[in-house]
Amino acid sequence: xxxxxxxxxxxxxxxxxxxxxxxxxxxxxxxxxxxxxxxxxxxxxxxxxxxxxxxxxxxxxxxxxxxxxxxxxxxxxxxxxxxxxxxxxxxxxxxxxxxxxxxxxxxxxxxxxxxxxxxxxxxxxxxxxxxxxxxxxxxxxxxxxxxxxxxxxxxxxxxxxxxxxxxxxxxxxxxxxxxxxxxxxxxxxxxxxxxxxxxxxxxxxxxxxxxxxxxxxxxxxxxxxxxxxxxxxxxxxxx
Ligand SMILES: [Zn+2]
Numbered sequence: 651x652x653x654x655x656x657x658x659x660x661x662x663x664x665x666x667x668x669x670x671x672x673x674x675x676x677x678x679x680x681x682x683x684x685x686x687x688x689x690x691x692x693x694x695x696x697x698x699x700x701x702x703x704x705x706x707x708x709x710x711x712x713x714x715x716x717x718x719x720x721x722x723x724x725x726x727x728x729x730x731x732x733x734x735x736x737x738x739x740x741x742x743x744x745x746x747x748x749x750x751x752x753x754x755x756x757x758x759x760x761x762x763x764x765x766x767x768x769x770x771x772x773x774x775x776x777x778x779x780x781x782x783x784x785x786x787x788x789x790x791x792x793x794x795x796x797x798x799x800x801x802x803x804x805x806x807x808x809x810x811x812x813x814x815x816x817x818x819x820x821x822x823x824x825x826x827x828x829x830x831x832x833x834x835x836x837x838x839x840x841x842x843x844x845x846x847x848x849x850x851x852x853x854x855x856x857x858x859x860x861x862x863x864x865x866x867x868x869x870x871x872x873x874x875x876x877x878x879x880x881x882x883x884x885x886x887x888x889x
Contacts, residue, residue, distance in 0.1 A: 655678070656678055657880065658681035658885060659844070661845035661846070662683070662848040662849075663687070664682065664684040664695065664700075666691075672856055673848050673858075674856055675857040675858055676857075680702060680881065681885065683736075683845075684704065685706045686708060686738075687710035687712065706739065706771050707735060708771070709759065710739045710773060711752040712743065712747070717758065722758060736770070737759055737770045737771070738769070738798075740755070740773070741774050742775075746775075767793060769792055769795070769888070770796070773799070774797065782812075785813075789813065794814070794815050795815065796817050799821060799845070800833075801825075806836050815841050819845050819846065820855045820864075821851065830869075834868070843884055846858055862874075
């Protein structure tokens with residue numbers, strides 16, 4: 651069981667209530683890549699003073715109806731004012747609303763991230779094909795695209811051929827060990843990230859070290875090594 655090593659969390663929501671409740675080792679995190687889902691969270695996040703926070707600003711597909719010209723201007727001005735700010739959580743979700751209605755908000759925000767050379771963090775549920783197409787067409791200026799809570803074996807290859815990183819969340823543990831191992835084995839080490847997505851980390855979550863230990867058990871790899879690979883990948887990506 652790993653306990654004290656440092657790590658980086660590539661996706662969580664610090665503005666949401668309860669994010670720290672079961673996150674026993676939050677203090678050991680070096681980097682907290684924090685995302686927002688709606689514009690009314692942006693000021694709260696930018697007011698946070700913890701120096702470990704790398705803030706991403708975006709409109710989540712569930713709230714894509716909140717995307718408009720004023721919000722676009724606000725996003726651009728946040729990014730102009732803070733060279734360390736990124737874009738997220740954006741994306742497409744087949745299970746909630748329609749992809750057609752979400753597309754403009756997603757593509758606009760991805761384009762802004764790309765034009766301004768920022769990382770985009772992408773949520774996708776059943777929309778791998780559409781996201782892949784958009785990333786190809788509009789995401790090439792991003793230093794990296796974080797595919798948050800990644801879970802699709804069949805799209806690993808095409809996404810690996812682009813500037814995409816695979817961020818694994820504790821919710822993956824609801825799958826069978828065989829499926830988790832198959833996915834983890836297929837992810838190139840240099841594209842692996844680990845996230846908690848706290849407070850949406852799933853039932854079994856108690857902390858990042860425990861999550862890494864579980865992944866280590868399933869994959870037969872050293873959990874410390876997994877934490878350290880994901881840590882240096884995220885640090886390399888944010889520069
Ligand atoms: Zn999230």
